[in-house]
Amino acid sequence: MTLPPTGYRHQMTSPSLVLGPMLRYVDETRASVWVETDRAGTVVVEAGEVRAEAPTFAVHGHHFALVCLTDLAKRSKTTYRVLLEEQQVWPPADPAVPALPAPLAPTLDDAKPLRLAFGSCRTSVGHDADGNRTHGVDALRAYALRMAGLTDAAHEDDPDPGDEVRWPDLVLFLGDQVYADETTDAMQEFIASRRSLEEPPGEELQDFEEYAHLYRLAWSDPVNRWLLSTLPSLMIFDDHDVRDDWNTSQAWKDSMEARPWWHGRIVAALASYWVYQHIGNLSPEELAQDEIWQQITAHEGPGELDASSLLDAFAERADQEPESYRWSFARQFGDQARLVVVDSRAARVLEPESRSLLDPHEMEWLDAQLRGDVDHLLIGTSLPFLLAPGLHYVEAFNEALAGGAWGRRGTRVGEHLRQVADLEHWAAFQDAFLTVSAMVLEVARGHRGTTPGTVTFLSGDVHHSYVSTAAPTRRAARGQAPVRSAIVQAVCSPIRNPLSRKWRFATAALSYGVAGPLGHVVARSAKVPDAPLHWKLKKGPWFDNNLATLEVHGRRLRMWWATGVLDGDDDAAHDRPRLRAVARVEVGGTS
Template structure:
């Protein structure tokens, strides 16, 4: 009997459509059925490197629908599983006229023990939805903003899998090496915990990658890229990482219309049908996407009622050459510029990397970029590059020109120069392993502009690094670092901001709630495996 290898995952939804993603253990026909609601949609699997996947499109649904569904493989029901302790998985469409709730977080280590990583915020969130009954408030969307898997910091279970494939001392040692390794990483992250597996089957989920999905400090600099491509094992690693991200994460971020016109998906399906496996096609695409980032856009945007969500790829699309450096390539930035418009109630810009860091860290990173770029001479530039890679100085602040360009866009939207100003403009981010809220205080804009950070879902900082970040978040510390940046001829930032809530260093998940022109955020942390308690809450726009 054909079986599910992973999934089902409820991915992109709209008011009338839904996407179900699955991985199966052999080629088959995948059906999604809800007979009582007239739902019966199907798709054949396609094959990549011996693994089999399907994306099933469901349409004709009502806004705000809650549709219990089954998954059949070659006519046999495989989901829900017999005797499951979890409620029936539901297709949950959006209601454009209702309140929109987006729960988000990043940086999740799984599997792992509570002693090492603490309780899992995502699993505790799933248990609350499972056990809360009719009184629990569900999110409309789950947004995971990076480090869904850790390809360079492996669990014991993943190391055991690798030992069954190659020698322990074969590079890259204790890291994922290729597409096959990545397939197991995703299974460990999303299948082995039944609560998380159920959650992903019943809450619409969107994602974007960060460095650990590929490797720590991914695309930090041009020098970093040259160092990695000099390694004989890097091609298999980067093509496996990007190719698996395309299959396991990116496909579900797209709308049905975008998938229907996607040339990569068309080529993969054609190669799978003609030759039985599309691995070579996907590898070629993945290598090109890495070497020529302007050939692929991983960023995406969706309008839901009065809210626009723009999810920005701040990793793979970087512009890194011997003479240019940007957080986004030119084509990607033009796209982002087009998305930053008014005429809506709320503009959300999700980036795995925070746009607004604590100001001390911001000035340190902008200083380092200038020094590494030669502001203090060649010898200092070499030292600056070493510091950049050692200290992870590669956020938006370390791409000063890109930071200023985004600021220009946001200020224009906030002042009503691109249509009626939204009530709020919020950056949603993770990465830094603590949660906080920062608010822009200057220049004056009609929109409330803020940075909301929620991290980690499950991977807390150690005590020493926590203390360093607490110090960097204190008022009065940033002046010395701004003076240092000024000595490197870094201009003053075009925005002023301050942290108003946090930092919290607990494992956490945040929920942004948008009703009309109102926007609020709440952070919660798991105190047990199955229960969440509130860390903090704030009104972004009233």
């Protein structure tokens, strides 16, 4: 699909949407709709008898609005339309895919089992033979085609058996929604139209304008665009939304800040993330408390507010003073579940003497969120909390090495390995890992309210999927109340960015083979403390492009992973992949 440049001033008489509508925050009676428009104006959303509006605000020549519908009927699915300056801009009069249903605004129903889709790591290339050959079938798009009724499931392994295909209530994107450092040919073509690829940062993104185009490439496919208009979404960033290994260590950050282009890049990354991803995560009450949103909504004109300088200054401060802003958020789904989504990138403390994955304010916030009194405590974190056990101890050893456990020479070697081998997950920040492990065990023992059926980490990042289950070690269990919750790590990665076959083999061999005996040996040599948990694989690993779904069943969770498959090699087959289950897992206690 060829897209016109972003940021242009539309000179035609009819207004239009550049991106969206995207359905973001929803609850029992409210739904927020996010759009990017081609011009300033008032955006109206009509859903049945409900009508809401909001003025656009500008950021570096782009126009955005977030409209909150209220007083929607409980347990309803209402079609809606979007108007700009009282002209209908969605659904378009001549839709790209006429067979797609009208967009819906569904409200949550706490009386039915919560169903949540989740996954991470999605690159944006075409859905033709070339794109599917290089990047595999887009699992999100295959999911959308099935939900739109345009394809059936693969007959031999239906991911959602039953007489009626049921929509998820929400989808949680766990990072790398866009790749700012590993750009596609289409993105490089746009960059080259603005500046030389021979000058730093070359094929990587430089500023807000380039981020705007990257999001447009990611969210413009008509089928995925329809899905995002109807399926409420939650999002958190990971490193590639900014740059590979983002905030690995202080040495990494010092190296990046010495590059002349980095300041513009990090400011554009965080400013665009706030606009395109973050504000849609927040409830109307949370938005009302957001310092930037307050200034945007306080604008009384005349004309549209230009928030460019406001957002740039905010993004610069958020990078340099991570405690000044919280990207993490939490959602409550009646008594069924609490979802706590944790920023494991921007909130890091990188000083070698006080290194932590979460700064003190972030850890205090997380401590307040990790409570029982729900059937399931779900913790969304882009980086897996529980890696393969051997790899966990390799990363813990590396942190000790980089921290001086074997002297100054060992520190240099440890820092080099940390960056080269991406040794920067929770395991590489042992203080945070041990602190959160203690919190989780307190929840599972009933010290923080009634024990849930599961405490389940939902993660991505590692380009393979798996499920692990954990329990306290004998030492950690001695003299303590019994653990009554299943402790689970569920990973879904990638949605569309598969490893090559040689890297699949290397990942499996290193993470689940070599790292096993090696990790414990080297960790003991550096006097790394034993984890209070021991864990093992319940299912996996597997390397397909896939999107996972979980469903609450009392104190048990049912989860399944689904991928897109092709019925042939012609254009029609590549454009209409079917959905097939890759794995199914059930975890948790009895009702």
